[in-house]
Amino acid sequence: MMATFEENLEKYAELAVKVGVNVQPGQPLYIGASIESAEFVRLVVKKAYEAGASHVIVDWGDDEVTRLRYELAPEASFSEFPDWIPAMRQELIDMNAAFMNIVSQSPDLLKNADPNKIATFQKTAGQALEGYRQAVQSDKVSWTVIAAPSAAWAAKVFPDKPEADQVPALWDAIFKAVRADTEDPVAAWKKHDETLHEKVEHLNERKYAKLHYTAPGTDLTIGLPEGHLWAGAGSINAKGNEFMANMPTEEVFTVPHKDRIDGYVSSTKPLSYSGNIIDNFKITFESGRISAVEAEQGEDVLKHLIEADEGAKSLGEVALVPHSSPISTSGILFFNTLFDENASNHLAIGSAYAFCVEGGKEMDRAELEAHGLNQSITHVDFMIGSDQMDIDGILDDGTREPIFRGGEWAF
Amino acid sequence: MMATFEENLEKYAELAVKVGVNVQPGQPLYIGASIESAEFVRLVVKKAYEAGASHVIVDWGDDEVTRLRYELAPEASFSEFPDWIPAMRQELIDMNAAFMNIVSQSPDLLKNADPNKIATFQKTAGQALEGYRQAVQSDKVSWTVIAAPSAAWAAKVFPDKPEADQVPALWDAIFKAVRADTEDPVAAWKKHDETLHEKVEHLNERKYAKLHYTAPGTDLTIGLPEGHLWAGAGSINAKGNEFMANMPTEEVFTVPHKDRIDGYVSSTKPLSYSGNIIDNFKITFESGRISAVEAEQGEDVLKHLIEADEGAKSLGEVALVPHSSPISTSGILFFNTLFDENASNHLAIGSAYAFCVEGGKEMDRAELEAHGLNQSITHVDFMIGSDQMDIDGILDDGTREPIFRGGEWAF
Numbered sequence: 001m002m003a004t005f006e007e008n009l010e011k012y013a014e015l016a017v018k019v020g021v022n023v024q025p026g027q028p029l030y031i032g033a034s035i036e037s038a039e040f041v042r043l044v045v046k047k048a049y050e051a052g053a054s055h056v057i058v059d060w061g062d063d064e065v066t067r068l069r070y071e072l073a074p075e076a077s078f079s080e081f082p083d084w085i086p087a088m089r090q091e092l093i094d095m096n097a098a099f100m101n102i103v104s105q106s107p108d109l110l111k112n113a114d115p116n117k118i119a120t121f122q123k124t125a126g127q128a129l130e131g132y133r134q135a136v137q138s139d140k141v142s143w144t145v146i147a148a149p150s151a152a153w154a155a156k157v158f159p160d161k162p163e164a165d166q167v168p169a170l171w172d173a174i175f176k177a178v179r180a181d182t183e184d185p186v187a188a189w190k191k192h193d194e195t196l197h198e199k200v201e202h203l204n205e206r207k208y209a210k211l212h213y214t215a216p217g218t219d220l221t222i223g224l225p226e227g228h229l230w231a232g233a234g235s236i237n238a239k240g241n242e243f244m245a246n247m248p249t250e251e252v253f254t255v256p257h258k259d260r261i262d263g264y265v266s267s268t269k270p271l272s273y274s275g276n277i278i279d280n281f282k283i284t285f286e287s288g289r290i291s292a293v294e295a296e297q298g299e300d301v302l303k304h305l306i307e308a309d310e311g312a313k314s315l316g317e318v319a320l321v322p323h324s325s326p327i328s329t330s331g332i333l334f335f336n337t338l339f340d341e342n343a344s345n346h347l348a349i350g351s352a353y354a355f356c357v358e359g360g361k362e363m364d365r366a367e368l369e370a371h372g373l374n375q376s377i378t379h380v381d382f383m384i385g386s387d388q389m390d391i392d393g394i395l396d397d398g399t400r401e402p403i404f405r406g407g408e409w410a411f
Numbered sequence: 412m413m414a415t416f417e418e419n420l421e422k423y424a425e426l427a428v429k430v431g432v433n434v435q436p437g438q439p440l441y442i443g444a445s446i447e448s449a450e451f452v453r454l455v456v457k458k459a460y461e462a463g464a465s466h467v468i469v470d471w472g473d474d475e476v477t478r479l480r481y482e483l484a485p486e487a488s489f490s491e492f493p494d495w496i497p498a499m500r501q502e503l504i505d506m507n508a509a510f511m512n513i514v515s516q517s518p519d520l521l522k523n524a525d526p527n528k529i530a531t532f533q534k535t536a537g538q539a540l541e542g543y544r545q546a547v548q549s550d551k552v553s554w555t556v557i558a559a560p561s562a563a564w565a566a567k568v569f570p571d572k573p574e575a576d577q578v579p580a581l582w583d584a585i586f587k588a589v590r591a592d593t594e595d596p597v598a599a600w601k602k603h604d605e606t607l608h609e610k611v612e613h614l615n616e617r618k619y620a621k622l623h624y625t626a627p628g629t630d631l632t633i634g635l636p637e638g639h640l641w642a643g644a645g646s647i648n649a650k651g652n653e654f655m656a657n658m659p660t661e662e663v664f665t666v667p668h669k670d671r672i673d674g675y676v677s678s679t680k681p682l683s684y685s686g687n688i689i690d691n692f693k694i695t696f697e698s699g700r701i702s703a704v705e706a707e708q709g710e711d712v713l714k715h716l717i718e719a720d721e722g723a724k725s726l727g728e729v730a731l732v733p734h735s736s737p738i739s740t741s742g743i744l745f746f747n748t749l750f751d752e753n754a755s756n757h758l759a760i761g762s763a764y765a766f767c768v769e770g771g772k773e774m775d776r777a778e779l780e781a782h783g784l785n786q787s788i789t790h791v792d793f794m795i796g797s798d799q800m801d802i803d804g805i806l807d808d809g810t811r812e813p814i815f816r817g818g819e820w821a822f
Contacts, residue, residue, distance in 0.1 A: 026485075035446040035471055042475050049483030055491070056480065060446055060471035064453050069467070072460030074437075080466070084499035091495050 003181060005171065012146075012180035013043035015247065017051050019189045020144035021098035022243045025052030028097040030089075032059045034104045037148035041102065057092070063109050063150065066275075070113035078120040081128040089132035096239065099136065099143040106152030107335035110275025118274050119304035126308060126377025137379070138354040138361045139235050142243035147174055147338050156335050177248040177327050177339060189244065196232035199252045199320075202411060203230040206401070208393035211318060213265065213345075215389040217282060222318055222347075223260025225372035227358035230254045235355070248327060250342040253319035255352040257372035259288040261315055269344055269383035272335045276301045278382075289313045290349075306349065311376025317348035323387045323407030337381050345385030345404070350378035414592060416582065423557075423591040424454035426658065428462050430600045431555035432509035433654045436463030439508040441500075443470045445515045448559035452513065468503070474520050474561065477686075481524035489531040492539040500543040507650065510547065510554040517563030518746035521686025529685050530715035537719060537788025544788070549765040549772050550646050553654035558585055558749050567746050588659040588738050588750060600655065607643035610663045610731075613822060614641040617812070619804035622729060624676065624756075626800040628693060633729055633758075634671025636783035638769035641665045646766070659738060661753040664730035666763040668783035670699035672726055680755055680794035683746045687712045692793075700724045701760075717760065722787025728759035734798045734818030748792050756796030756815070761789035 003011075017023050029048045033041045045056045092099070110118055126133075136143050154166035161169055175181045179188040213220040232252035234242050262285055270279040278298030284291050290313045295302050306312045321328070321344055328343035352373035354360040360368060365375055391404035402410035414422075428434050440459045444452045456467045503510070521529055537544075547554050565577035572580055586592045590599040624631040643663035645653050673696055681690040689709030695702050701724045706713050717723045732739070732755055739754035763784035765771035771779060776786055802815035813821035 035449055038446055038473060038475075042473070042479065045476050045479050046483070049479060054485060054488045056476070056484075057493070058473065058476050060473070062449060062453070062469065062471070064449075065456050065467070065469050068453065068456050068460060072457070073464075073466060077465045082468070082499070082502060084495050084502050087498055088493070088495035091493060 005168070008171075008175045008180050009040060010043060011185050012175060012178060013040065013047045015178060015180055015185045015189065016044050016100060016144065016146050017047040018186055019244050020146055020247050021100050021142045022241055023048050023051045023053050023098055024241060026054050027052070028055045028057065028092060028095050029053045029100065030057050030059065030092050030097050031100045031102065032061065033102040033148070034150060035060050035062050036150045037102055037104055040148045044100070044102075063106055063152065067109055067113075070110055070117055075114070075117055075120070078117045079124050081124045086128050086131060089129065093132070093135045093141055097141065098243070099141060101143075101145045103145060103147045103336065103338060104150040104153055105275065106150060107156050107272040107277055108275065109152070111277070113275065115300045115304055118276070118301065119307070122274060122305070123308050123377065130377060133351065133377070133379075134354075137351060140238045140361075142237045142241055144244055144247060145338055146178070146247045147336060149174065153336065157332060173330065173332050173334070176330065177342075193233040196249075196252055197234075199409070200230045200232045203252065203254070206393055206395070208401075209396045210260070210394040211403070212392045212394060212400070213384070213389065215266075215384070215386055217266030218264065218384060218389070220261070220263035220265045220285070222315070223257040223372075224318075225255060225257045225357055227371070228254045229356050229358060231353070231356060238361075246338060246342075248339065248342050250325040250327060251319040251321045251346070253317055253356070255356040255373050256315045256318050256347075257288070258314045258352070258369075258374035259372065261285040261288045265347065265384050267382055267384060268386045269333065269340050270297070270335060271380070271382045272337060273298075273301060273305065273380055277335065278302045305378065305380060308350075308378045309376055311374050312350055312378050314349075314374045314376075315347050316350045316352035316374045316376065316379055317346075317381065319346050319348075319381070320391070320404065321345055321385060322404075322409055323385060323389075340383055341381045343385075344383040345389060345391070345407075346381050346383045348379055348381040350374065350376040350380055416579070419582075419586045419591050420451060421454060422596050423586060423589060424451065424458045426589060426591055426596045426600065427455055427511060427555065427557050428458040429597055430655050431557055431658050432511050432553045433652055434459050434462045434464050434509055435652060437465050438463070439466045439468065439503060439506050440464045440511065441468050441470060441503050441508050442511045442513065443472065444513040444559070445561060446471050446473050447561045448513055448515055451559045455511070455513075474517055474563065478520055478524075481521055481528055486525065486528055486531070489528045490535050492535045497539050497542060500540065504543070504546045504552055508552065509654070510552060512554075512556045514556060514558045514747065514749060515561040515564055516686065517561060518567050518683040518688055519686065520563070522688070524686065526711045526715050529687070529712065530718070533685060533716070534719050534788065541788060544762070544790075545765075548762060548790070551649045551772075553648045553652055555655055555658060556749055557589070557658045558747060560585065564747065568743060584741065584743050584745070587741065588753075604644040607660075607663055610820070611641045611643045614663065614665070617804055617806070619812075620807045621671070621805040622814070623803040623805060623811070624795070624800065626677075626795070626797055628677030629675065629795060629800070631672070631674035631676045631696070633726070634668040634783075635729075636666060636668045636768055638782070639665045640767050640769060642764070642767060649772075657749060657753075659750065659753050661736040661738060662730040662732045662757070664728055664767070666767040666784050667726045667729050667758075668699070669725045669763070669780070669785035670783060672696040672699045676758065676795050678793055678795060679797045680744065680751050681708070681746060682791070682793045683748060684709075684712060684716065684791055688746065689713045716789065716791060719761075719789045720787055722785050723761055723789050725760075725785045725787075726758050727761045727763035727785045727787065727790055728757075728792065730757050730759075730792070731802070731815065732756055732796060733815075733820055734796060734800075751794055752792045754796075755794040756800060756802070757792050757794045759790055759792040761785065761787040761791055
């Protein structure tokens, strides 16, 4: 028997609360969401209070208000960022709040906006929110990123469906991707978590010095820092509580050594970044720094992105996802990194996760850099995987072992 | 020819920006609004940027999220108030922002909520936002309160109409009340402003020592402070810019002397306060303090209200509105003070406006109290007018002059 939309929506809300942020009794919960997602957000709020949340703070946004700002506000205003926003995040961190972001932005929202305004905003916001980003990237607090459809996003994913069917189709795709359509989603996630952790344990045991990626348009060697740690699926915050930082998640990932990346890599899926699409691009590295970029679409936006700061010219994440992952086999291009990165091997421009190196959660910025972990105000994943990608792990002594062959796990 | 809904909505948005807050080039604008009002809010945002606003910050709320909090959150959480909220208001005041609140709350939103939670929240929020309230009540910044329908509010106002007609009917009533349905609403407001200012000038010239109200259920004498000033319609902020604090507004008002109120007064319209209705109530005063209250509906909520602090046991505003005001003759009971207070003579429990006494904008709290101006964390208007109300002005020498007879201006 098919589950109804309402049943799936309720299961998804429960998953977000129980598995995503894993709200604890007496804990505040921050939810960042679009006003278009109100029906789902209200369900999440209800489930969170039922799980014992002390206060659920919903920080609503609206795509159209954002678009109007980029269209009409003076350029100088984009280099100002209100103090109360980082103050709010810090106060919530100090209260041990959990953070849930429900993404739904239209992939084309800012396609007509001035790229200077976008770049200035990203840089200004990135600097202002550094404390928050560090708390999240070191897993100090519980956090999760999940998604809900907006009409514009659904139209981008399913342009050939009748308008009335687009949002329901995207809901169905999301339910499937996050296992909300299974009989017991919480149990399904527990099992999924275990599967990914087996890969993590194998990779952590091998301690590769380098990874070598080859595919059409790609020949890239990435050094890994001494003491690097692979991670995947469930995380653990500073209080010892489990959470799931992304739903869906199909990846295992670690950090690259920021000075040991050489060669070139080509994108295999469009990247939706800040309301714009960047597509068919190639990035070249020399000694860890980006030395050249080219893109068939969105080259301006990509060039602005890598100018955000020094760290935006290197990588902060390497992630492995088999080409046969459920999201990949769905054949749906989501134009949203939360989904598309879980259908493909990917890398991230920008900052590295502190928890991906031994002792990293206790290191300051300088210590992390000394260990090879890149620091930046930005962190943007991009997709490079395909069924033609091979990846070798290279041990300290130069021995090569296959990790991926033809886009699939080779061990 | 009838104007279309879209034309009226656009005129209303323009009025809110040009007459309500009167946004200046380079000025930030804060908008507090419900997510249900998104269509109208987006129009206001657009008009504000077109008028030169540097940044429009929309602080969205949702009735259902609020209701869930009162239903499910622990009682102790209502005595905590986040620091970032007053910090945000203060930062905006320091930036000389304008403040627009678009009200739409269901009058019955919290009718099943625990009155202790409501009272605790009102007290906690009132204390936390004291700095903001003082900036607004002394006209330091430009501010306006306007309204937009929500489905639940429209259903309360028009319970006998088919559901699909309720929101459009409330929009029409609002358009009419704020003159958005006239050919040139900005010019209509200029004329209206002049009419109210004629009444203000007359009353300021008379310098009455006391007002004496009589009507069925009412026999109340209210002393006015030395140097009190009547006000109405347009206000002027600290930078010298005009704004309209309420739209609609049909009142002229001043402050009572907080220690010189004696007698009893009966409500003539239900009062919608904090998601509850208080109806058919009577308040008795002795030497400026409330000595007794009784209410057929909502007595608990009323009793909690007057316990908020010492100032909640006295009055902060006396306002005169003829019974023939356009909102009154519409015959619509709005269950929303922004409208209902402009259909009726009214008083306000709580804090007094500093600009309603000579030199008041420069006085601190102690000086204002010394001049007889009540101070409180709350300010709640309630309606007492009817076609049977007479009001006399009493001069220092005891001479009586008619101000209202049978609910209408008598001069």
